[in-house]
Amino acid sequence: MKNVVTIDEIREMELVSSDSFKEYIKLLASDLPSYFKENEGKKQECCPACDSPNYVDQFKKLGFQYRICENCGTLFVSHKPTDEALQDYYSNSQSCRFYYESFISKFEEGRSKKLFLKRCDWILDSVIECDASKNSYLDIRTKYPILFQSIAETNFFKKVSSYRPIFGDLKKAPGSNEVVESLKDIESSSISVISAFEFLDNIFTPDLFIKNIHRILSDKGLFFLTTRCISGFDMQVLWENSNSILPPEHINIFSIEGLIQFFEKNSFEIKELSTPGQLDLDIVANAMKQHPEIQVPKFIEYLIKNREESAYLSFKEFLQKNRLSSHTRIVVQKI
Numbered sequence: 001m002k003n004v005v006t007i008d009e010i011r012e013m014e015l016v017s018s019d020s021f022k023e024y025i026k027l028l029a030s031d032l033p034s035y036f037k038e039n040e041g042k043k044q045e046c047c048p049a050c051d052s053p054n055y056v057d058q059f060k061k062l063g064f065q066y067r068i069c070e071n072c073g074t075l076f077v078s079h080k081p082t083d084e085a086l087q088d089y090y091s092n093s094q095s096c097r098f099y100y101e102s103f104i105s106k107f108e109e110g111r112s113k114k115l116f117l118k119r120c121d122w123i124l125d126s127v128i129e130c131d132a133s134k135n136s137y138l139d140i141r142t143k144y145p146i147l148f149q150s151i152a153e154t155n156f157f158k159k160v161s162s163y164r165p166i167f168g169d170l171k172k173a174p175g176s177n178e179v180v181e182s183l184k185d186i187e188s189s190s191i192s193v194i195s196a197f198e199f200l201d202n203i204f205t206p207d208l209f210i211k212n213i214h215r216i217l218s219d220k221g222l223f224f225l226t227t228r229c230i231s232g233f234d235m236q237v238l239w240e241n242s243n244s245i246l247p248p249e250h251i252n253i254f255s256i257e258g259l260i261q262f263f264e265k266n267s268f269e270i271k272e273l274s275t276p277g278q279l280d281l282d283i284v285a286n287a288m289k290q291h292p293e294i295q296v297p298k299f300i301e302y303l304i305k306n307r308e309e310s311a312y313l314s315f316k317e318f319l320q321k322n323r324l325s326s327h328t329r330i331v332v333q334k335i
């Protein structure tokens with residue numbers, strides 16, 4: 001499988017000002033206890049990535065217990081909230097509204113726009129490289145309308161559609177696009193290419209989700225994902241202090257080993273698995289500045305405080321080459 005080292009990253013929390021982020025945490029802390037009762041919902045008996053029943057509790061965050069799989073290192077929450085609680089939270093909570101208004105809507109500006117265009121090229125180039133069909137494209141829970149529009153405007157795919165878009169008016173996108181409300185209603189083997197950006201860590205039933213994706217993809221169809229990865233440098237160093245682990249958005253954070261097992265057991269061939277993240281070291285440096293009480297390994301503290309830009313660049317390259325950044329992108333093909 002391919003490992004691409006490149007500059008392409010859209011990371012929500014790192015692009016927003018710390019004041020906005022502090023406000024978001026405040027709202028989350030006030031919202032979560034009223035929407036989710038501790039240990040309510042279905043208990044997760046095994047790892048969502050590799051199905052191992054062996055896990056060890058790690059830490060609690062905003063009322064959610066996080067545990068780690070002893071087999072593949074994937075991090076997951078102990079209980080899945082009920083659908084009703086989640087629906088209520090997503091429809092009515094202040095923190096959820098703030099999240100979309102303050103963070104997601106800002107992605108259309110400046111730096112993010114360039115990153116979206118690179119992401120568009122990634123999809124189109126990979127389809128050609130893997131010799132996949134260009135008949136139809138489906139984006140899951142579209143939250144970046146500009147990316148969806150960029151893909152539609154290329155006329156690369158005969159038909160583009162979005163499953164339950166989260167944000168923006170997709171009707172502005174040219175071409176024969178449509179909005180789909182239920183994956184179950186999509187005909188089997190009818191979609192050539194599917195994407196899900198920053199989505200895998202949000203879902204409570206990844207197994208059901210990936211089985212549906214496999215069902216609706218056509219023969220040799222491609223599935224593109226971007227997600228956080230718990231094997232990544234900043235997440236391993238910061239662990240429970242990481243701003244990238246926040247319930248109820250981030251509840252299954254797969255490791256690289258977990259991702260490989262997850263896709264292989266669900267009959268996908270991994271065509272690309274890369275961690276092209278650029279921000280891991282900056283995220284740790286930022287966390288150290290904002291929270292001096294956080295303990296990081298001596299070596300990391302020395303590197304950040306005493307070395308220069310050239311050392312940072314070499315270190316980032318090392319993380320990318322060895323799939324050790326936490327920003328992950330994946331292309332898998334149905335087999």
Ligand SMILES: [Zn+2]
Nearest residue numbers: 047050069072
């Ligand atoms: Zn596992």
